[in-house]
Amino acid sequence: MILADQPExxxxxxxxxxxxxxxxxxxxxxxxxxxFVIVILFISKNKAKIIKNNFNQILFYLFLAFWLPLFVNxxxxxxxxxxxxxxxxxxxxxxxxxxxxxxxxxxxxLGGSFCQSFSFVNFSRQALPENSNISVLTTPGLQPYFHxxxxxxxxxxxxxxxxxxxxxxxxxxxxxxxxxxxxRKSKIKSEEDQLIGNYRVFNLLNKRQIILQKIAI
Amino acid sequence: xxxxxxxxxxxxxQIAFGFLPLQLFGYFxxxxxxxxxxxxxxxxxxxxxxxxxxxxxxxxLKFNFFVFLSVIALEMSLLLYFISKRGYKINFYFQWxxxxxxxxxLILIILLQISFxxxxxxxxxxxxxxxxxxWSYKAKVLYHQNEISFYKNNFNYLGGGxxxxxxxxxxxxxxxxxxFLGEYSDLYVNLIYFFYFVSILIILYYTLVKFIxxxxxxxxxxxxxxxxxFFYHGFNAYADLSLSCYVLLAFVLLLASLKNADNKLLILxxxxxxxxxxxxxxGIIYMIAAILSLLLFYFQIKRQNFxxxxxxFFISIIVPFLPWIFFLVKYDLNIxxxxxxxxxxxxxxxxxxxxxxxxxxWNIWWYIVVIVxxxxxxxxxxxxxxxxxxxFLFLSFGGFLVLYLFxxxxxxxxxxxxxxxxxxxxxxxxxxxxxxxFKKLKL
Numbered sequence: 001m002i003l004a005d006q007p008e009x010x011x012x013x014x015x016x017x018x019x020x021x022x023x024x025x026x027x028x029x030x031x032x033x034x035x036f037v038i039v040i041l042f043i044s045k046n047k048a049k050i051i052k053n054n055f056n057q058i059l060f061y062l063f064l065a066f067w068l069p070l071f072v073n074x075x076x077x078x079x080x081x082x083x084x085x086x087x088x089x090x091x092x093x094x095x096x097x098x099x100x101x102x103x104x105x106x107x108x109x110l111g112g113s114f115c116q117s118f119s120f121v122n123f124s125r126q127a128l129p130e131n132s133n134i135s136v137l138t139t140p141g142l143q144p145y146f147h148x149x150x151x152x153x154x155x156x157x158x159x160x161x162x163x164x165x166x167x168x169x170x171x172x173x174x175x176x177x178x179x180x181x182x183x184r185k186s187k188i189k190s191e192e193d194q195l196i197g198n199y200r201v202f203n204l205l206n207k208r209q210i211i212l213q214k215i216a217i
Numbered sequence: 218x219x220x221x222x223x224x225x226x227x228x229x230x231q232i233a234f235g236f237l238p239l240q241l242f243g244y245f246x247x248x249x250x251x252x253x254x255x256x257x258x259x260x261x262x263x264x265x266x267x268x269x270x271x272x273x274x275x276x277x278l279k280f281n282f283f284v285f286l287s288v289i290a291l292e293m294s295l296l297l298y299f300i301s302k303r304g305y306k307i308n309f310y311f312q313w314x315x316x317x318x319x320x321x322x323l324i325l326i327i328l329l330q331i332s333f334x335x336x337x338x339x340x341x342x343x344x345x346x347x348x349x350x351x352w353s354y355k356a357k358v359l360y361h362q363n364e365i366s367f368y369k370n371n372f373n374y375l376g377g378g379x380x381x382x383x384x385x386x387x388x389x390x391x392x393x394x395x396x397f398l399g400e401y402s403d404l405y406v407n408l409i410y411f412f413y414f415v416s417i418l419i420i421l422y423y424t425l426v427k428f429i430x431x432x433x434x435x436x437x438x439x440x441x442x443x444x445x446x447f448f449y450h451g452f453n454a455y456a457d458l459s460l461s462c463y464v465l466l467a468f469v470l471l472l473a474s475l476k477n478a479d480n481k482l483l484i485l486x487x488x489x490x491x492x493x494x495x496x497x498x499x500g501i502i503y504m505i506a507a508i509l510s511l512l513l514f515y516f517q518i519k520r521q522n523f524x525x526x527x528x529x530f531f532i533s534i535i536v537p538f539l540p541w542i543f544f545l546v547k548y549d550l551n552i553x554x555x556x557x558x559x560x561x562x563x564x565x566x567x568x569x570x571x572x573x574x575x576x577x578x579w580n581i582w583w584y585i586v587v588i589v590x591x592x593x594x595x596x597x598x599x600x601x602x603x604x605x606x607x608x609f610l611f612l613s614f615g616g617f618l619v620l621y622l623f624x625x626x627x628x629x630x631x632x633x634x635x636x637x638x639x640x641x642x643x644x645x646x647x648x649x650x651x652x653x654x655f656k657k658l659k660l
Contacts, residue, residue, distance in 0.1 A: 014636070015633050017577075038588060064436065085336040085337060144350035156372040
């Protein structure tokens with residue numbers, strides 16, 4: 001994977017993966033080669049002559065030469081993405097967002113969960129009446145996305161039990177829905193799971209992503 | 218077309234708002250326009266966000282676009298009046314590099330990088346988890362509510378989102394841009410960071426050009442512009458690029474104030490260090506590093522009666538973030554996200570080493586930094602300016618190291634969530650330090 005759509009591989013802003021050449025980081029290979037060349041220059045017989053003739057200048061050119069391979073990779077990525085960017089530029093913002101989310105899902109091998117969550121957001125917007133009182137039960141990694149994309153169409157309940165509708169993803173680690181009842185999993189083994197309330201399936205995108213409606217007792 | 222006009226007006230307003238106060242400083246009246254415009258972009262951004270913070274959080278008022286615009290217009294008029302009354306001439310001249318083939322080629326490559334970035338901005342909306350959870354969510358809530366909820370049971374209490382203790386510069390700047398443009402867009406908001414990227418390149422170029430000349434400065438700017446993670450932050454709405462810009466600005470002005478013995482500039486440098494803390498909590502590390510570097514410098518030149526200057530610098534650091542600290546205290550919020558328990562975590566070194574020397578985030582930049590420092594170590598020790606530059610860089614890095622090594626922050630190094638982002642802020646500073654060390658280099 002020397003040349004790839006590199007920056008968009010991870011859905012985080014924290015790191016870009018190293019460029020690997022047969023499992024060895026190219027940065028390491030090139031960096032160590034640079035050090036090696038400089039050490040050779042230093043121990044060479046002509047050291048004095050080289051230093052006299054402006055060592056810093058030679059150093060600068062060396063840096064550039066060694067910089068070049070990784071820059072070529074960076075440039076290639078930009079060219080590759082440029083083509084994609086030009087193709088996408090006419091899309092509306094929602095389509096661009098979905099495109100970016102789904103591509104990252106694909107690169108990261110997330111099995112479609114990231115991409116589908118955006119579909120669930122769109123599905124919920126069509127299925128639920130605006131200004132409904134809702135709560136989102138999903139994995140912590142996806143929760144901010146639901147909140148972000150559903151503002152300002154819905155009101156978010158401060159507590160799950162207060163919401164009229166629940167956007168429920170069965171991957172949610174803290175809740176489970178069984179026989180019309182929603183439970184919060186207990187964090188302490190000896191305690192029973194807490195019953196949140198009775199709900200009915202209001203609508204569903206697929207077996208994993210369901211909208212639940214609270215049933216008044 | 219209309220949106221392009223709106224963006225231009227918004228940019229003009231932010232830069233003009235930052236540009237006018239700069240005219241009160243003799244230093245900027247002699248500087249080329251590009252440099253002043255880049256500094257003004259940063260200063261204007263802060264002046265807008267701090268006033269929004271005062272209105273929304275301290276006065277607890279509902280935001281009104283036209284009232285706020287009128288306040289800015291009034292302040293700009295007063296500044297103009299003050300400038301003309303004092304007889305200051307607004308100097309605005311463009312200094313272009315002398316055109317030689319090698320310089321033209323480099324400028325074209327840098328412009329190509331910037332063009333690539335521009336198309337990313339237009340085609341890739343904000344979607345990264347960190348951007349949305351930490352900053353953009355707050356901006357969007359505020360965009361639709363026009364006020365902050367101070368009711369504890371509200372889902373969006375104190376702005377909502379996961380980190381209500383975070384500084385407010387980033388969300389407020391996003392909010393202001395979206396309000397001005399009249400639509401909430403995950404694309405146009407990227408432009409804020411695009412312009413911070415460009416500003417950093419310009420500030421560095423005009424600072425380095427005096428040390429190493431035009432061509433070598435362009436070469437270093439080219440290297441910086443092609444560092445993958447640095448480039449990536451140029452179109453992803455997050456705080457670290459803005460932080461990098463303010464820290465660089467603060468340090469450049471601190472350096473200039475010491476070189477020119479200009480106390481007014483020392484105060485402005487302090488203000489920018491304070492702004493950095495209002496952008497991101499990590500700004501505190503740079504504040505401490507600046508204070509220590511300055512003390513070291515005063516000690517080195519055996520300056521008498523340094524207490525007065527140092528006090529001015531210290532006070533100017535504190536003022537820009539004082540309203541935010543007041544807010545934290547009032548609502549019983551901690552500065553840190555995690556409970557600070559002390560320990561010793563040498564396991565961070567592996568990840569730190571990986572991030573600096575193995576991942577391709579920075580190309581081979583950190584190899585270059587280490588080589589340049591080691592080969593010039595004697596000079597660095599002898600020359601005051603170099604010692605000051607490198608000591609600030611090392612003290613800043615050391616600040617992060619202490620944080621990682623002895624506090625619960627170590628976990629963010631192990632899972633790589635904060636490490637590279639923190640290093641990103643050191644990048645422009647390290648480019649400056651390397652450039653200063655190549656002094657008198659003629660290519």
